[in-house]
Amino acid sequence: xxxxxxxxxxxxxxxxxxxxxxxxxxxxxxxxxxxxxxxxxxxxxxxxxxxxxxxxxxxxxxxxxxxxxxxxxxxxxxxxxxxxxxxxxxxxxxxxxxxxxxxxxxxxxxxxxxxxxxxxxxxxxxxxxxxxxxxxxxxxxxxxxxxxxxxxxxxxxxxxxxxxxxxxx
Amino acid sequence: xxxxxxxxxxxxxxxxxxxxxxxxxxxxxxxxxxxxxxxxxxxxxxxxxxxxxxxxxxxxxxxxxxxxxxxxxxxxxxxxxxxxxxxxxxxxxxxxxxxxxxxxxxxxxxxxxxxxxxxxxxxx
Amino acid sequence: xxxxxxxxxxxxxxxxxxxxxxxxxxxxxxxxxxxxxxxxxxxxxxxxxxxxxxxxxxxxxxxxxxxxxxxxxxxxxxxxxxxxxxxxxxxxxxxxxxxxxxxxxxxxxxxxxxxxxxxxxxxxxxxxxxxxxxxxxxxxxxxxxxxxxxxxxxxxxxxxxxxxxxxxxxxxxxxxxxxxxxxxxxxxxxxxxxxxxxxxxxxxxxxxxxxxxxxxxxxxxxxxxxxxxxxxxxxxxxxxxxxxxxxxxxxxxxxxxxxxxxxxxxxxxxxxxxxxxxxxxxxxxxxxxxxxxxxxxxxxxxxxxxxxxxxxxxxxxxxxxxxxxxxxxxxxxxxxxxxxxxxxxxxxxxxxxxxxxxxxxxxxxxxxxxxxxxxxxxxxxxxxxxxxxxxxxxxxxxxxxxxxxxxxxxxxxxxxxxxxxxxxxxxxxxxxxxxxxxxxxxxxxxxxxxxxxxxxxxxxxxxxxxxxxxxxxxxxxxxxxxxxxxxxxxxxxxxxxxxxxxxxxxxxxxxxxxxxxxxxxxxxxxxxxxxxxxxxxxxxxxxxxxxxxxxxxxxxxxxxxxxxxxxxxxxxxxxxxxxxxxxxxxxxxxxxxxxxxxxxxxxxxxxxxxxxxxxxxxxxxxxxxxxxxx
Numbered sequence: 001x002x003x004x005x006x007x008x009x010x011x012x013x014x015x016x017x018x019x020x021x022x023x024x025x026x027x028x029x030x031x032x033x034x035x036x037x038x039x040x041x042x043x044x045x046x047x048x049x050x051x052x053x054x055x056x057x058x059x060x061x062x063x064x065x066x067x068x069x070x071x072x073x074x075x076x077x078x079x080x081x082x083x084x085x086x087x088x089x090x091x092x093x094x095x096x097x098x099x100x101x102x103x104x105x106x107x108x109x110x111x112x113x114x115x116x117x118x119x120x121x122x123x124x125x126x127x128x129x130x131x132x133x134x135x136x137x138x139x140x141x142x143x144x145x146x147x148x149x150x151x152x153x154x155x156x157x158x159x160x161x162x163x164x165x166x167x168x169x
Numbered sequence: 170x171x172x173x174x175x176x177x178x179x180x181x182x183x184x185x186x187x188x189x190x191x192x193x194x195x196x197x198x199x200x201x202x203x204x205x206x207x208x209x210x211x212x213x214x215x216x217x218x219x220x221x222x223x224x225x226x227x228x229x230x231x232x233x234x235x236x237x238x239x240x241x242x243x244x245x246x247x248x249x250x251x252x253x254x255x256x257x258x259x260x261x262x263x264x265x266x267x268x269x270x271x272x273x274x275x276x277x278x279x280x281x282x283x284x285x286x287x288x289x290x291x292x293x
Numbered sequence: 294x295x296x297x298x299x300x301x302x303x304x305x306x307x308x309x310x311x312x313x314x315x316x317x318x319x320x321x322x323x324x325x326x327x328x329x330x331x332x333x334x335x336x337x338x339x340x341x342x343x344x345x346x347x348x349x350x351x352x353x354x355x356x357x358x359x360x361x362x363x364x365x366x367x368x369x370x371x372x373x374x375x376x377x378x379x380x381x382x383x384x385x386x387x388x389x390x391x392x393x394x395x396x397x398x399x400x401x402x403x404x405x406x407x408x409x410x411x412x413x414x415x416x417x418x419x420x421x422x423x424x425x426x427x428x429x430x431x432x433x434x435x436x437x438x439x440x441x442x443x444x445x446x447x448x449x450x451x452x453x454x455x456x457x458x459x460x461x462x463x464x465x466x467x468x469x470x471x472x473x474x475x476x477x478x479x480x481x482x483x484x485x486x487x488x489x490x491x492x493x494x495x496x497x498x499x500x501x502x503x504x505x506x507x508x509x510x511x512x513x514x515x516x517x518x519x520x521x522x523x524x525x526x527x528x529x530x531x532x533x534x535x536x537x538x539x540x541x542x543x544x545x546x547x548x549x550x551x552x553x554x555x556x557x558x559x560x561x562x563x564x565x566x567x568x569x570x571x572x573x574x575x576x577x578x579x580x581x582x583x584x585x586x587x588x589x590x591x592x593x594x595x596x597x598x599x600x601x602x603x604x605x606x607x608x609x610x611x612x613x614x615x616x617x618x619x620x621x622x623x624x625x626x627x628x629x630x631x632x633x634x635x636x637x638x639x640x641x642x643x644x645x646x647x648x649x650x651x652x653x654x655x656x657x658x659x660x661x662x663x664x665x666x667x668x669x670x671x672x673x674x675x676x677x678x679x680x681x682x683x684x685x686x687x688x689x690x691x692x693x694x695x696x697x698x699x700x701x702x703x704x705x706x707x708x709x710x711x712x713x714x715x716x717x718x719x720x721x722x723x724x725x726x727x728x729x730x731x732x733x734x735x736x737x738x739x740x741x742x743x744x745x746x747x748x749x750x751x752x753x754x755x756x757x758x759x760x761x762x763x764x765x766x767x768x769x770x771x772x773x774x775x776x777x778x779x780x781x782x783x784x785x786x787x788x789x790x791x792x793x794x795x796x797x798x799x800x801x802x803x804x805x806x807x808x809x810x811x812x813x814x815x816x817x818x819x820x821x822x823x824x825x826x827x828x829x830x831x832x833x834x835x836x837x838x839x840x841x842x843x844x845x846x847x848x849x850x851x852x853x854x855x856x857x858x859x860x861x862x863x864x865x866x867x868x869x870x871x872x873x874x875x876x877x878x879x880x881x882x883x884x885x886x887x888x889x890x891x892x893x894x895x896x897x898x899x900x901x902x903x904x905x906x907x908x909x910x911x912x913x914x915x916x917x918x919x920x921x922x923x
Contacts, residue, residue, distance in 0.1 A: 007563065007567060007619070007620065008616070008620070010567065010571055010574075010616075011612065011613075011616045013653075014574060014578075014609075014612050017578070017660060018605060018608070018609055020660070020663055020664055020667060021581070021585075021587060021601075021605055021660075021663065022602070022605065023667055024587055024663045024666065024667060025585065025587060025598040025601050025602055025605070026598070036253070097225070123225075123229060127229055127233060127254070128254070129254070130253075130254035130255050130256075131226075132212040132213050132226045132255060133213055133224075133225075133226060189798060189799070189800055189808075190798075190799040190800060190801055190889060191799060207678070207679070208677075208679050210675055210677065217523070217525070217527075217530065218677070218678070220525070221523070221525035221526070221527045221530075222525065225881070228880065228881070228889075256673065257672060257673055257674055257675075258662075258673040258674060258675045259675070260674075260675060261675050261676075261677025261678060261679055261680075262677065262679035262680060263661075263674055263675070263676050263680055268665065268668070268669060268674075269661075269665075269674070271661075271664075272657075272658065272661050272676065272680070275654070275657055276650075276654045276657075276684045276688075279650045279653060279654065280650060280688070283646040283647070283650055286646065287642065287643065287646065290639070290642060
């Protein structure tokens with residue numbers, strides 16, 4: 001009996017999806033890449049001083065780092081943030097859903113890598129920025145647009161692979 | 170008699186000091202809320218929608234959806250807002266546009282193909 | 294030293310399996326007589342069992358020098374969970390999977406007799422092909438016995454708290470029994486391509502039904518687990534892991550229905566072979582999706598892409614090999630068989646087409662995000678419940694509708710088709726009215742669809758049961774089938790009602806406050822605290838009063854903290870009443886001492902799993918009857 005070539009249809013189907021799988025497996029997965037502006041806000045810093053969007057100065061690159069004392073992984077990336085600070089890179093901290101007293105104590109105890117800290121007790125600014133949890137680190141360009149969002153712990157590798165190319169562009 | 174009802178009212182209002190986390194002005198708003206919390210996923214817990222998650226961010230998103238509904242925003246406006254903050258992958262119902270044409274038409278094509286096949290098989 | 298012994302057992306099993314495959318193939322092509330190779334499988338089984346126990350021993354003795362144990366266990370874990378932690382991760386669950394494959398091969402070898410020993414060798418050789426591919430994958434790329442050298446970890450990172458649960462401990466083994474069982478029909482189908490014709494359709498039918506029963510039960514257990522353990526009352530999330538178990542289930546369902554036709558009428562033969570191959574490929578694609586980490590999902594094993602690639606290569610190799618064999622083969626149908634549009638053949642054809650379409654659509658929706666990511670240059674998309682419900686429900690509706698009338702048709706053509714059809718319609722109408730009356734409180738468009746589906750299935754079963762008594766045929770003949778069909782009706786009934794008539798609300802309560810939902814009043818009466826060996830939890834105690842009959846009971850949902858993995862779990866509390874489940878889960882405790890809680894009622898949710906149990910029992914009954922009364 002002559003075979004109906006339609007039988008090969010499933011084989012073609014499997015073939016096509018497998019090639020996509022292979023493609024995807026070798027594909028460098030990017031984090032959520034959204035270019036968005038820093039919204040207007042009226043918040044206070046950890047000392048109780050009023051701050052707003054003007055702390056994001058035009059004409060320099062800076063990071064927003066979302067942190068909290070309840071966040072264990074924030075401790076793990078703290079050392080790296082300190083080394084960035086020593087290279088004079090400006091980091092703005094977003095203290096997310098935290099306790100004012102504990103947060104200040106943390107900065108005294110472990111050192112303060114942040115140029116400015118926004119105290120976001122209810123996570124309102126965080127929500128505007130799309131913060132899902134801590135730690136998260138965002139790259140903000142000279143025009144105050146968020147270029148890149150990194151979710152999870154920051155380290156040397158991620159800095160070199162994901163952040164530096166964007167800054168050097 | 171009125172006094173009795175007042176007392177009754179007072180007692181009930183006391184024991185029902187319950188606070189609904191989300192209370193709505195109309196049935197339409199409640200349904201909209203149910204639909205949105207069903208169709209929007211929690212960014213931290215893949216697979217689960219915000220109505221089915223206990224992560225703090227899921228609660229925040231629900232709170233946001235609630236406020237925007239009260240403010241009179243439409244379904245697509247709210248979805249766009251959430252997606253612009255947390256990325257398109259939080260929308261569990263794929264948008265119906267050119268990029269998902271295949272997704273929605275593929276099932277139809279399959280069904281028509283099989284109906285065609287069934288008609289042919291009939292002639293045996 | 295002991296873990297290395299386990300590794301050696303694995304290598305032995307691998308070698309024997311490769312040799313069995315090679316010698317069967319060699320003897321087929323060279324016509325050299327060889328011994329009964331089916332005995333090899335006993336040896337492989339004992340080797341794999343031994344290696345399984347070696348790994349268990351490492352778990353039970355807290356040997357954290359073994360990397361896999363260190364990643365999945367913890368000294369404070371209760372003994373029972375240390376045992377089941379073996380299949381909590383990728384490597385161990387794969388070891389369990391190959392052990393189960395060897396069990397199936399052994400049982401098949403014991404229960405089936407072939408006149409020619411070469412035939413049996415050949416059938417088993419194709420199972421060996423799958424077995425040694427996976428064994429190779431375990432040994433070379435996912436070895437559970439790998440050591441953490443030079444520094445052994447002092448304590449493990451703990452088993453994922455979600456998995457520290459009874460349903461989870463039995464869900465994977467049962468599901469694996471389902472997947473692994475499909476390898477038997479796969480082997481039988483490939484052997485048929487090499488002209489092993491002895492009772493091949495009977496075998497395919499029986500073994501598929503049996504593994505299908507396990508698959509049904511496994512999926513139902515997974516759904517039940519998600520329902521009470523994930524904490525939010527959902528019983529099906531359409532997530533990639535669930536979908537990858539549903540696809541083989543649908544294909545297996547199509548397969549044994551097609552095998553019934555092949556068995557009785559000697560037609561659809563190529564289709565049966567194709568489906569046997571596709572079910573196993575479906576399992577492998579599912580395994581790849583879950584284990585490669587290509588789609589992130591709640592219960593997927595996070596893994597590196599390299600392993601995913603190897604798994605994909607194995608899948609592709611098996612696919613190409615089996616299609617090559619299939620395409621070269623010469624299997625023909627009995628050409629003298631004719632069937633009309635109102636015949637069992639035609640209805641089973643409809644059943645098969647729709648089941649396969651359903652499987653393809655679900656697979657397509659599951660992997661669509663991967664296509665999208667590539668074509669949109671890295672943008673992501675989710676395809677979730679709203680999409681799957683939209684596309685699957687209409688097809689499921691037609692399936693159920695044809696199922697009812699389909700069981701009443703006869704081979705070739707049904708002489709009294711119009712009479713039967715009108716009788717069926719009358720019974721469906723009657724049943725629908727009766728259900729609507731019973732469910733008056735729950736009526737909605739969605740439920741009317743559900744009721745029609747349920748009524749048509751039950752109408753079919755009822756009418757065929759009456760006919761069986763008319764014809765004085767042995768009632769047992771179709772008991773398994775009828776049980777399974779009623780099971781489907783019961784599940785659809787549960788899905789219909791719970792999807793449209795669950796009620797829920799989220800409240801903030803402090804101690805002493807009450808709220809009402811449906812016809813229950815919930816009062817938060819107290820708080821409590823409890824400490825166990827590996828976690829501690831806050832408990833809120835609710836008194837729930839049924840306002841219709843005044844009965845009341847307590848529910849104690851918990852918020853548990855697991856220090857070893859630093860994770861928080863929502864332990865819901867569920868009260869089961871005959872009509873519905875009352876479900877409370879805690880979301881968080883505010884600083885003011887108030888609790889945010891979600892309370893829900895889930896009418897007839899138990900029917901979903903009750904129906905699955907009926908399906909499973911029907912399948913097992915059908916298998917054992919055919920085995921015992923051949």
